[in-house]
Amino acid sequence: MYSEDVIKHFRNPHNMGKIKKPDGIGKVGNIICGDVMWLYIKVGKSASRRKKDEEVIIDVKFETFGCTAAIATSSMITDLAKGKTFEEALKINKQEITESLGGLPPIKVHCSVLASDALVEAIYDYLAKNKRPISKELEERHVHIKREKEIIEERYKEWVGKQEEVVGEK
């Protein structure tokens, strides 16, 4: 069901854990649905000649509650994001994450969306906290992620409510 690379990242995830005093945090997913991803970033000036003095993600770590695919995509996005400028990092999409992992079962592709959303939210958090200009595109993605989260929470509330009706009083 899962590719070799998914299993590799799942069993030995990269960049797992917290960053003390992170510059930005992205919290996405919902415990009721079963996937929660917290992504921490540390921002600094790049030392490399190519991006000299540009702001880059110098460190990134994650904590995830979820299935094999959720943990593997979390691990992969930290690998992909490390050392990248914001502009580069925001280009990482579900295709890139999925392909880097040698594919995901169709039913698990949403996990790669969750991973890229977590990165978007972490960068947004950093920029907003530091009152830095936020591009229209990033603002739109942030609003979209927040709205999606609300919709899912609403839907599950409704669904759990329906279940409770069936189950009756306890």
Add this chain to the structure above:
Amino acid sequence: MAMRPYFNRDFGNPSSLHSFGQKAKSALEGSRNVIAGLIGAKSEEIIFTSSATESNNLALKGVAFANRDKGNHIIISAIEHDCVLNTALWLSKQGFEITQIPVGKDGLVDPERIEKSIKKDTILVSVIWGNNEIGTLQPIVEIGRICRKKNVLFHTDAAQAFGKIPIDVVRDNVDLLTASSHKIYGPKGAAFLFVKRGILLTPILHGGGQERNLRSSTENIGSIVGFAIAAEIADERMNSENKKLLMMRDKIINKILRKVPDSYLNGHPTKRISNIANLRFAFVEGESMIMELSAAGIAVSTGSACSSPKLEPSHVLLALGLRPEEIHGSVRISLGRWTTDKEIDYLIEVLPRVVEKLRKISPFAR
């Protein structure tokens, strides 16, 4: 070995009058006698089918359509197997009224609630004997007594109970009972429905009139013969096997609950089948637990939404009053005839490590 002749040498069709057919016929009837004898039934009360799913479909749909003039209300429990649940949902679309009886936090149906739910137009009560996910055993005798008193037919899906606990359809007040072959180490493709004499059913399959006209189809002789032999073996070994599995099961439950903080047992602690333990671990997700355990050579299953094709948590665990977020962290551990003490010790050693590892990744664990 006992099945092989029916795949080649004794290939006859039991409906044929020639000698080949009659040889198959006598194997079929011999198997029917064996199985009937094991549950205190008469031979003609055993209808062979292909699966427990088919037996349950025949029981529910068969009773429903044969009794339409008497009423259209059917009662089931909230923790039925999907094949009873979805058959009931389908019947509700055909105009039948379905009541789902809730279970307590321990996974048990309160017979009194069933009694209160029986109405004038109730035609059938169906309650799973041993639950396939959490292993709880329902008070079948009491439910049967109530149904008898109220003159309502009573069916039980005993797929998990048959061969594991003593069953006597007369003593246990059961009118219809489902059991299947592969749950007791028999071949797949054979099952039966016990139908008490005098009960009318509308068949699902129409054709040559096999199985007392309730299940037309050429009988799967090889698998049925294997089923009867497996049932005999299960019956002979029932006491010794239960003793062994019960000790193993309780060792797993006690040791794991002691070793792993924030871990819980799902379902009643003692009213359960000897071979199933369902445990719940806070802060981790079941599918990732399965994958870690599988890498260690251990096979378990989960009620987590992430492992289901519909991405929905188990309806059985929801019925216990658990929240979806609690259900994600539950795993079912099943033991079998060939499970060894060494394997149990290995599981007790590996599982806590897996939970610990995943909790390190999880944002919720402290």
